[in-house]
Amino acid sequence: MNIGKAAAASGVSAKMIRYYESIGLIPEASRTDAGYRDYSDKDVHRLRFIRRARDLGFSVEKMSELLALWQDRDRASSDVKRIALEHVAELQRKARELQEMSETLAHLAGHCHGDSRPDCPIINELSEETGAEDKREVARPHFGATGLEPGRNRR
Amino acid sequence: MNIGKAAAASGVSAKMIRYYESIGLIPEASRTDAGYRDYSDKDVHRLRFIRRARDLGFSVEKMSELLALWQDRDRASSDVKRIALEHVAELQRKARELQEMSETLAHLAGHCHGDSRPDCPIINELSEETGAEDKREVARPHFGATGLEPGRNRR
DNA sequence: CTTGACCTTACCATTGTGGGAAGGTCTATA
DNA sequence: TATAGACCTTCCCACAATGGTAAGGTCAAG
Numbered sequence: 001m002n003i004g005k006a007a008a009a010s011g012v013s014a015k016m017i018r019y020y021e022s023i024g025l026i027p028e029a030s031r032t033d034a035g036y037r038d039y040s041d042k043d044v045h046r047l048r049f050i051r052r053a054r055d056l057g058f059s060v061e062k063m064s065e066l067l068a069l070w071q072d073r074d075r076a077s078s079d080v081k082r083i084a085l086e087h088v089a090e091l092q093r094k095a096r097e098l099q100e101m102s103e104t105l106a107h108l109a110g111h112c113h114g115d116s117r118p119d120c121p122i123i124n125e126l127s128e129e130t131g132a133e134d135k136r137e138v139a140r141p142h143f144g145a146t147g148l149e150p151g152r153n154r155r
Numbered sequence: 156m157n158i159g160k161a162a163a164a165s166g167v168s169a170k171m172i173r174y175y176e177s178i179g180l181i182p183e184a185s186r187t188d189a190g191y192r193d194y195s196d197k198d199v200h201r202l203r204f205i206r207r208a209r210d211l212g213f214s215v216e217k218m219s220e221l222l223a224l225w226q227d228r229d230r231a232s233s234d235v236k237r238i239a240l241e242h243v244a245e246l247q248r249k250a251r252e253l254q255e256m257s258e259t260l261a262h263l264a265g266h267c268h269g270d271s272r273p274d275c276p277i278i279n280e281l282s283e284e285t286g287a288e289d290k291r292e293v294a295r296p297h298f299g300a301t302g303l304e305p306g307r308n309r310r
Numbered sequence: 311c312t313t314g315a316c317c318t319t320a321c322c323a324t325t326g327t328g329g330g331a332a333g334g335t336c337t338a339t340a
Numbered sequence: 341t342a343t344a345g346a347c348c349t350t351c352c353c354a355c356a357a358t359g360g361t362a363a364g365g366t367c368a369a370g
Contacts (some may be wrong), residue, residue: 002317014317015359034366036317045282052281055258060356070278075276077268084264084277091257094222095250101212102246109239113232113309120232122239123225170328191348200354215326267323310351 003029006039010047012054017047025050025064057091158184161194165202167209172202180205210244218258 007014016038020026026046029037039047049070053063065083110118111121164168170194175181181201185191194202204225204228231234266276293297 013358016357018319018359019331032366034317036366045284049281054357055256057253066278066281068230070282074273077270077273077278078270080248080270080275080277081264081267082235084260084267088257089263091253091260093180094255095257096277098212098246098250098253101210102250104244105239109236112236112239114236115233116231118229118232120235122235123221123232124223126204127200127225128207138236157348168327171326173350174326187335189348191335209326 001039001044002032003037003039009044011051012047019046019060020060023060025060025067025103044080056087058087062087156199157187158192158194161199161202164199166206167202173216175205178215180215180222206227212243213242217242239241 001010003014003017006012007017008013011018012020017026021028021037026043029039029043032038045132046067049067053066058066062083066080069080105122108122108125113119156164158169158172161167162172165172167175172181176192177181181198184194184198187193201222204222205218208221214223217238223234224235224238260277263277263280268274
């Protein structure tokens with residue numbers, strides 16, 4: 001079957017199938033005389049595996065590991081479990097980070113009148129002078145509370 | 156002060172300051188005779204504003220809006236609040252998606268022996284044939300359902 | 311045989327950030 | 341004063357994962 005059919009059958013776009021091939025995540029597809037990529041059911045099976053892993057937030061690199069383990073019928077389940085649990089920890093970390101940002105901002109928004117007047121704790125917080133000047137009365141949950149800043153080197 | 160000092164004072168890297176200038180988020184800095192960018196305390200203040208907004212997960216585009224509102228002393232606080240709450244919703248959505256992926260995977264890992272034997276429910280789930288049966292109730296965020304995939308983000 | 315749907319490769323863009331090279335400048339110290 | 345080293349400048353490259361588009365070839369149905 002051609003790439004369009006394989007894409008429809010697997011849920012991975014044709015674009016991404018070519019991309020995965022180009023980076024070596026999947027082997028090069030065989031070609032028809034005309035140069036069209038040709039996929040077997042087995043290939044589609046692998047693509048579905050990839051789609052599911054991707055839906056679970058695995059990176060291409062991790063998917064590569066998982067594919068290798070999948071193909072190795074004798075690997076220990078502990079190897080798979082380790083990768084999975086590492087990924088769970090990573091997902092949790094990211095989710096918590098977003099959650100904390102959300103809560104900080106929701107808190108600020110909760111103190112904002114949200115009317116036609118210009119005074120706004122959200123803006124005040126963002127523009128706050130760390131030094132001397134600019135003393136306001138608003139309740140200010142200082143940023144250090146989020147635990148995000150120390151490691152604000154987001155990749 | 157030069158860009159290095161401004162970076163240290165604001166928490167925004169010199170690299171990013173130049174980038175923000177290049178995309179028009181901040182105005183072009185004045186220059187010394189030698190061509191060095193020169194920053195005032197006001198400039199640093201703006202950079203700190205930007206850093207804090209970044210820490211709260213705002214995109215450059217949203218920061219641009221916030222900066223405009225910040226500079227407009229007569230804007231209604233409702234305008235700021237609206238942007239903030241939209242962002243809160245976005246953060247919540249992303250956090251929830253990550254959380255769901257995490258839970259699905261943790262659930263699978265919980266059923267994996269994690270020993271030297273090869274049988275592994277995690278791999279089984281990923282490689283399962285959809286044609287056969289599909290009676291799990293795991294959260295699979297099908298594309299289009301979450302609105303996150305179009306830009307599977309995580310910069 | 312034409313038409314339209316599909317394939318091919320090869321670029322470009324996205325988002326926000328870092329790395330590095332090649333070359334100019336500033337400053338402190340020998 | 342000369343020189344080293346820390347800084348600055350611009351410019352280009354890279355990342356992850358995905359979509360878009362253009363130019364051209366192919367296939368199948370009418």
